[in-house]
Amino acid sequence: MAPWGVMLPNFNPFGLDPWPYLDVVRAVEDHNFDAGWVGDHLAFHPPIIEATAALAAAAAVTDRMKLGFAVLLGAMREPVWLAKALTSIDQLAPGRLIVGMGAGGEHPPEWRAAGAELAGRGARLDELLSILPDLLTGHAVNHNGPHLAVETPALNPSMSAAPPTVIGGRSDAALRRAARFADGWLGVWVSSEGFARSIDRLSEFAEQAGRARPEPMMLAFAAIGDDEAGCARDAAQLYRGQYNLPYEQVERWTLTGSVAQVADRLADYQAAGAQSIAIIPARPDLLGQVERIAQVRELLS
Numbered sequence: 609m610a611p612w613g614v615m616l617p618n619f620n621p622f623g624l625d626p627w628p629y630l631d632v633v634r635a636v637e638d639h640n641f642d643a644g645w646v647g648d649h650l651a652f653h654p655p656i657i658e659a660t661a662a663l664a665a666a667a668a669v670t671d672r673m674k675l676g677f678a679v680l681l682g683a684m685r686e687p688v689w690l691a692k693a694l695t696s697i698d699q700l701a702p703g704r705l706i707v708g709m710g711a712g713g714e715h716p717p718e719w720r721a722a723g724a725e726l727a728g729r730g731a732r733l734d735e736l737l738s739i740l741p742d743l744l745t746g747h748a749v750n751h752n753g754p755h756l757a758v759e760t761p762a763l764n765p766s767m768s769a770a771p772p773t774v775i776g777g778r779s780d781a782a783l784r785r786a787a788r789f790a791d792g793w794l795g796v797w798v799s800s801e802g803f804a805r806s807i808d809r810l811s812e813f814a815e816q817a818g819r820a821r822p823e824p825m826m827l828a829f830a831a832i833g834d835d836e837a838g839c840a841r842d843a844a845q846l847y848r849g850q851y852n853l854p855y856e857q858v859e860r861w862t863l864t865g866s867v868a869q870v871a872d873r874l875a876d877y878q879a880a881g882a883q884s885i886a887i888i889p890a891r892p893d894l895l896g897q898v899e900r901i902a903q904v905r906e907l908l909s
Contacts, residue, residue, distance in 0.1 A: 613643035613886040618662035621849030643674035667701035676706030679776040683729035691743035710776035741770040787813035800876035831890035839864040
């Protein structure tokens, strides 16, 4: 789907001024990565460029790489307006969109701000995923389900085919959702051993659903440099600024150190079954980190 990707900085946990979002977008394509990804929150800990606006901007300054969400909080969004945003991005970047979805829920105030119920978000997301292909591909939709009521004429422009879909999350519910609806599953904050176990569960759920197993994808935080203490310090700053998390809680899953050290850690995930890898740069020198991630890719390709 997109073997090597980089998370684009639509979140600004380091408080960078100016915010180098488009500079990083261009650098990711210039370094020949397969995809650039963005995250999604409405009101979270750092400043945030809204996800669909961020990908639309990325579409305008790139020509080749895939553009994906890692991941959209679909259950927080009104389905028809979401579909309109996605078809609009596809017009700007034909055939390059990857729709990643996740249940989210770690920050209840943003759900209240969006006018969306936190309870039942997983069931709403499943229902959204069941109708989204028709919304995106130019069909009128009259859906009155247990969690969503949608009545809309066909959206124009539309896509000729639904884009690839990725589901994020570590729970069995997320794995079942990926097995039922998605082309890929995105793991994060998990050891290589845990990643392999999740792939086994994903395979079981896909067999139960009568579908091919989705492609296993890994999202990893990486702070790359020869000053390992500085790498850890920068990663800790990112976690504080972006998630309000203590570094000790996620240190074991964070890749820090030299290009070779990070490549060795990622090789374990590839051996565990990761077919695609997306890296979140965890140092404020974002352009330098993109270059180092490219060096990691060269060691593993």
